[in-house]
Amino acid sequence: MAGARPVVVGVDGSPPSLRAALWAADEAARVGRPLQVVLVNDAPSREARAEVDADDAAERCRRAHPGLAVLAEVAAGHPAQELVRRSEGASVLVVGSHGHGVFREALLGSVGTSVATHARCPVVVVRGTPRSEGPVTVGVDDSPGSQVALRHAFRWAADRRAGLVAVQALPDAHFTAGVYPPLDPQEIRTRADLHLAEQLAGWCSEHPDVRVHRHVANQHPVEALCSVAEDAQLLVVGHRGRGGFAGLLLGSVAGGVLHHAPCPVAVVRTG
Template identity: 60%
Template sequence: MARAKQSVVVGVDGSEPSLRAALWAAGEAVLLSAPLHLVLVNNDPAREPHAKAVVHDISSSCRQAVPGLEITDEVSLGHPAEELVHRSASALLVVVGSRGQGAFKETLLGSTSAAVATHAASPVVVVPGTSTPTSGPVVVGIDSSTGSRAALRFAFGAAARRRSELIAVQALPNAYFIPGPYDHPDRDELVEAAEQSLADQVSACAGDFPDVLVRRVVSNVPPVQALREAADQAQLLVVGHRGVGGFTGLLVGSVARGVLHHAPCPVAVVPG
């Protein structure tokens, strides 16, 4: 028996940001040659008829935007974050809006999108509620962690599908930013080591994506600031689930909010 094709799963709630996320996911499904599956997680059985109408309307909008794409939709009862994390185990990609504002607004508030991005088994893309760029580079933040290597490979694939430039950003270790009355004695060594690490990691993936043009950047500003600045004109920002060195704790607390909710473009969070 043939295995079912993995879908791009998108969580929707009827808000404008969730519609933007669904339309972005539809475009990504085309690039991935994958079906699209829309899920509205409803925690009130009495509202199920309305929920079905909402998800049907979003499905229709996606079909109109991307004719010929295989699209399915459903209403599921449960806790939004838990349900989407559960579905990530069999998904090719999970997409959520950064915030929701519609009749089912509680399903896609910032805390839920952050929870899904942090715990999902598949890559997760968080799409901002504002208009998203359709051109520009793909930006990836990397270090020496396993999650970072997975993020780099994902970013190479995303850049290849878009035929865009890839900007690989490595922030210097936290020690570099510790203030003191004199220069850090190892700063030159830290910069040299970061540049070599970045070059080695990019080289390890580049052979599989010969058509992707790569620009390497070693940043001397704190990680979240470096990523936000690099992604200013980007169409996608990619980060690992958790990193070490310059990107330690990238998805913890205020740093998570800084990356996920204030990036100027969709953010892909890739597990190791």
């Protein structure tokens, strides 16, 4: 696809980053975009090793998808800053959950979280063992930004011919004792389910082939999302969400699922 924004993956030579590279190759092949494999090296003395690791990751991707346009590159600089800079021209930025190789500093959790927070495109943090089956799970609140997360979640589900599970966590008032006046649990659940159906209506019409399941959870958002995502191939969350169901798409929740989700997590900037 001439002129298409590439799928960009950050690698560091570790097994988690190689899994991230293969996930990114699958995504690039699925949507018909080129793949850019980037290793950010912040130590000139390791330049030779950096070239080897970047080329190895790229070659694995080429073997997995013959014909896929794959470019390997070693960049100098601070890993998080450089990957965030690359996100300006990327369709999606992919990283592993933890690095354990010589360049382990590049993709440790703190850097991955920083990239997911500041990137200008969706960021996928590849956790666990990626699977090619199962639904796409998405967290929903009543913020305008939630529609951005839904747009990406429906697209990913449609691209994968997968179902979609939309999760609406109940307000903090329901599970935080002694802070708010007691509310009727059934009333809260009914209101949340109705609001969830309203948020999904337009996207269901736009993607009639995507099977949608609504899930209203009487749990903290992080716990609810990670539980529902046990059999998911991708969990989609936003950050900087606002609204009556406050907290679902805030950074603290996105950070929580990045550390605990059982599957790859896509973080979509909604602000």
